[in-house]
Amino acid sequence: MPVALPTDWAVWLLVVVATGYFAYVRRHEHLAAPWRRVTRSGAGMAALVVLAAFVTVGLLDSLHFRPRLDGRDQAGRPVYGTEVRSVLDALVLPLRTRNERTYSAPLATRSFSRETIELPGGGVAREFQRLRYGGAHLEDETARAADIAVTALQGVAVAFLGWWLAAILAAAALARRHGIAVGAMWSEIQRGRTEVQWRAILLTALALALVAVPVAALAAKYHVLGTDKVGQDVLYLSLKSIRTALVIGTLTTLVLLPIAILLGIMAGYFKGWIDDVIQYVYTTINSIPGVLLIAAAVLIMQVYIDQNPGLFPTAAQRADFRLLLLCVILGLTSWTGLARLLRGETLKLGELEYIQAAHAFGVRHGRVITRHILPNVMHIVLIALVMDFSGLVLAEAVLSYVGVGVDPSTTSFGTMINAARLEMAREPMVWWTLAAAFVFMFVLVLAANLFADAVRDGFDPRVAVGARPVAAGAAR
Amino acid sequence: MLAYIVRRILYAIPILVGVNLVTFALFFVVNTPDDMARMQLGAKRVTPDAIEKWKAERGYDRPLLWNGDAEGAARLTKTIFFEKSARLFAFDFGNADDGRSIGHEIRTRMWPSLALALPAFLAGIAVYVAAALTVAFFRATYLDFWGVVLCVAMMSISALFYIIGGQYLVSKLWSLVPISGFQPGPDALKFLALPVAIAVVGGFGEGVRLYRTFFLEEMGKDYVRTARAKGLAEHAVLFGHVLKNGAIPILTGVVAAIPKLFLGSLLAESFFGIPGLGSYTIDAIQAQDFAVVRAMVFLGSALTILGYLLADLSYTLVDPRVRFQ
Numbered sequence: 001m002p003v004a005l006p007t008d009w010a011v012w013l014l015v016v017v018a019t020g021y022f023a024y025v026r027r028h029e030h031l032a033a034p035w036r037r038v039t040r041s042g043a044g045m046a047a048l049v050v051l052a053a054f055v056t057v058g059l060l061d062s063l064h065f066r067p068r069l070d071g072r073d074q075a076g077r078p079v080y081g082t083e084v085r086s087v088l089d090a091l092v093l094p095l096r097t098r099n100e101r102t103y104s105a106p107l108a109t110r111s112f113s114r115e116t117i118e119l120p121g122g123g124v125a126r127e128f129q130r131l132r133y134g135g136a137h138l139e140d141e142t143a144r145a146a147d148i149a150v151t152a153l154q155g156v157a158v159a160f161l162g163w164w165l166a167a168i169l170a171a172a173a174l175a176r177r178h179g180i181a182v183g184a185m186w187s188e189i190q191r192g193r194t195e196v197q198w199r200a201i202l203l204t205a206l207a208l209a210l211v212a213v214p215v216a217a218l219a220a221k222y223h224v225l226g227t228d229k230v231g232q233d234v235l236y237l238s239l240k241s242i243r244t245a246l247v248i249g250t251l252t253t254l255v256l257l258p259i260a261i262l263l264g265i266m267a268g269y270f271k272g273w274i275d276d277v278i279q280y281v282y283t284t285i286n287s288i289p290g291v292l293l294i295a296a297a298v299l300i301m302q303v304y305i306d307q308n309p310g311l312f313p314t315a316a317q318r319a320d321f322r323l324l325l326l327c328v329i330l331g332l333t334s335w336t337g338l339a340r341l342l343r344g345e346t347l348k349l350g351e352l353e354y355i356q357a358a359h360a361f362g363v364r365h366g367r368v369i370t371r372h373i374l375p376n377v378m379h380i381v382l383i384a385l386v387m388d389f390s391g392l393v394l395a396e397a398v399l400s401y402v403g404v405g406v407d408p409s410t411t412s413f414g415t416m417i418n419a420a421r422l423e424m425a426r427e428p429m430v431w432w433t434l435a436a437a438f439v440f441m442f443v444l445v446l447a448a449n450l451f452a453d454a455v456r457d458g459f460d461p462r463v464a465v466g467a468r469p470v471a472a473g474a475a476r
Numbered sequence: 477m478l479a480y481i482v483r484r485i486l487y488a489i490p491i492l493v494g495v496n497l498v499t500f501a502l503f504f505v506v507n508t509p510d511d512m513a514r515m516q517l518g519a520k521r522v523t524p525d526a527i528e529k530w531k532a533e534r535g536y537d538r539p540l541l542w543n544g545d546a547e548g549a550a551r552l553t554k555t556i557f558f559e560k561s562a563r564l565f566a567f568d569f570g571n572a573d574d575g576r577s578i579g580h581e582i583r584t585r586m587w588p589s590l591a592l593a594l595p596a597f598l599a600g601i602a603v604y605v606a607a608a609l610t611v612a613f614f615r616a617t618y619l620d621f622w623g624v625v626l627c628v629a630m631m632s633i634s635a636l637f638y639i640i641g642g643q644y645l646v647s648k649l650w651s652l653v654p655i656s657g658f659q660p661g662p663d664a665l666k667f668l669a670l671p672v673a674i675a676v677v678g679g680f681g682e683g684v685r686l687y688r689t690f691f692l693e694e695m696g697k698d699y700v701r702t703a704r705a706k707g708l709a710e711h712a713v714l715f716g717h718v719l720k721n722g723a724i725p726i727l728t729g730v731v732a733a734i735p736k737l738f739l740g741s742l743l744a745e746s747f748f749g750i751p752g753l754g755s756y757t758i759d760a761i762q763a764q765d766f767a768v769v770r771a772m773v774f775l776g777s778a779l780t781i782l783g784y785l786l787a788d789l790s791y792t793l794v795d796p797r798v799r800f801q
């Protein structure tokens with residue numbers, strides 16, 4: 001039975017909006033031109049491929065359902081479990097269910113610490129026990145290294161083969177579109193001379209495949225990133241964290257955009273007392289240190305959730321509601337920067353001749369704003385949207401550490417780090433949970449930063465098409 | 477000049493009032509003191525008597541805005557708004573939920589915070605400006621390119637990683653400094669060395685990248701071309717002209733941040749066990765001590781507003797082109 005959590009609705013709404021925007025841009029040359037500049041950036045395209053992989057995982061994790069149980073109730077209707085799962089959970093079922101008792105190192109076959117077991121003849125012994133699932137298929141443990149190497153190499157071979165096929169197909173499709181031979185197209189791609197940076201795209205895809213496929217092959221037999229304190233697979237936790245990070249990074253901007261656009265444009269367009277009031281509001285909110293305002297708001301929200309337990313039938317829904325509210329709070333506290341930028345730009349636009357002309361023709365305010373102002377400030381909105389994303393992903397981890405982030409039961413990079421930070425003090429050290437969280441976060445944020453830079457360069461009106469003067473170009 | 481300063485100060489007052497109203501609304505209107513009491517006493521199985529007692533002990537048993545039972549001016553003063561919110565203007569913060577005076581805590585905890593924040597701040601500026609000037613000097617070369625790549629990579633690393641990684645590497649593996657703790661006096665040096673270094677490294681990417689933009693923007697201007705055209709050496713151009721003019725936008729940001737140094741750093745202080753205002757705030761958030769969080773929100777806002785004020789003033793002082801109107 002499908003279940004839609006509040007954030008699922010928001011996520012899929014976002015997908016619909018993005019698809020609509022994409023279709024709209026494709027049909028309008030002047031909107032497509034800056035995006036075409038973005039596709040010419042190698043770093044930007046490489047980042048886009050990585051982001052796409054993350055988004056795919058996040059979207060699979062946003063399709064929720066309650067699994068059907070065996071048997072039927074009296075009325076003959078099927079019975080559904082109370083636990084909410086996602087399609088991703090179903091795809092990586094072994095990762096979710098094959099839990100160990102406690103810590104185990106990456107790719108280990110034995111537990112990380114000694115466990116007390118009862119010997120058959122009475123008495124007890126303490127020893128490193130074989131894991132229940134990690135490497136359980138091995139008869140002889142000394143064969144572990146060889147088994148890992150063989151599995152990984154098989155994965156590499158499959159990845160390379162798959163990538164090769166995909167690359168050839170892509171080159172063939174491109175060659176057909178441009179009406180040239182496949183070989184010629186291939187050499188164009190190889191030299192990075194194509195309009196869209198296919199070389200960067202294909203190389204990044206290859207790198208991704210070379211990591212993902214062997215890991216997937218190994219994950220079927222081992223815990224590739226080890227297990228945490230309660231024996232959960234760290235790779236599974238990392239994959240689940242991706243959705244939380246993406247939700248916070250994108251839904252927050254969804255909350256922030258309408259407020260910032262409305263107030264920013266109103267302040268710049270109407271001027272006078274409306275401008276004064278809006279400026280006053282955003283200066284006030286801006287004066288309150290961000291973390292403290294968020295902390296205060298989250299504490300208040302926590303009280304509200306605790307006072308109204310009846311609103312949320314399942315723990316998953318309560319955690320999800322808290323995630324949604326966190327996005328709303330982050331959005332309500334961080335619209336000021338964009339609003340100020342939009343106000344400044346609108347002030348500038350309001351003085352231009354075509355706006356003056358619209359006024360002279362008696363065009364109504366609402367129409368001037370939607371037809372003439374809004375389309376001309378959209379590039380600022382878009383740049384702010386992609387620039388904010390990485391900051392929000394990083395902020396989530398810090399807020400969760402402070403205790404005002406997502407619900408402790410929600411898997412996120414912040415909760416992973418928070419749960420694992422005392423493990424550094426253990427002897428020998430448990431490093432894999434922290435390392436996994438930081439590496440996944442680093443890759444996601446780095447890709448987001450690089451993509452944001454490419455978008456900013458593409459949309460910046462100061463960047464002349466084609467020629468870039470050294471000083472102005474280097475200034476970014 | 478004086479008139480300008482007075483006007484800027486007057487302009488800060490309504491903002492401070494606005495901040496006060498926002499915190500009041502957040503803490504007392506969205507959730508009533510009853511909710512707070514229930515939360516503190518444990519949500520379930522709380523008797524109304526216990527709630528009343530909790531509220532009376534902390535002075536939350538008054539009406540929010542208007543006390544109809546009292547006489548004269550007391551109608552306004554014997555209210556939660558006056559006693560809990562309006563008194564913040566006099567920096568009278570009242571007591572925390574555990575009964576200790578918040579004002580006293582702030583006065584004692586301010587100094588460890590400052591001992592960490594001030595060196596980190598000064599060292600940060602020096603390092604970022606030096607690094608930004610270097611990459612600006614080698615602009616459009618491989619050094620510049622890889623410098624920016626390094627900055628973007630360093631910006632993409634979580635602040636938590638710098639702290640946890642630094643503690644592991646320097647304290648645990650190399651045993652150079654204690655992992656955490658604090659002592660006043662000269663001993664503070666060994667406790668503060670690592671957090672200061674981590675703060676500088678953690679802000680490196682963002683700082684250098686931003687300052688580099690400022691310098692490069694100046695370098696594209698006509699007066700720099702004139703300076704080069706008349707035969708000035710590159711270092712004379714860089715230090716004599718570009719640094720001075722590029723320092724103006726840097727200065728505004730820097731001066732605005734000075735008052736906030738008193739607030740300390742949330743993460744570093746709690747990880748390194750430094751008894752400053754940052755760790756005080758985190759403890760209060762985790763203990764859900766609303767009185768302390770409210771006081772810190774107000775104090776933080778007041779210091780931020782002071783920072784904006786100082787930034788505006790320094791701007792007019794440094795840049796003769798800016799006129800005060």
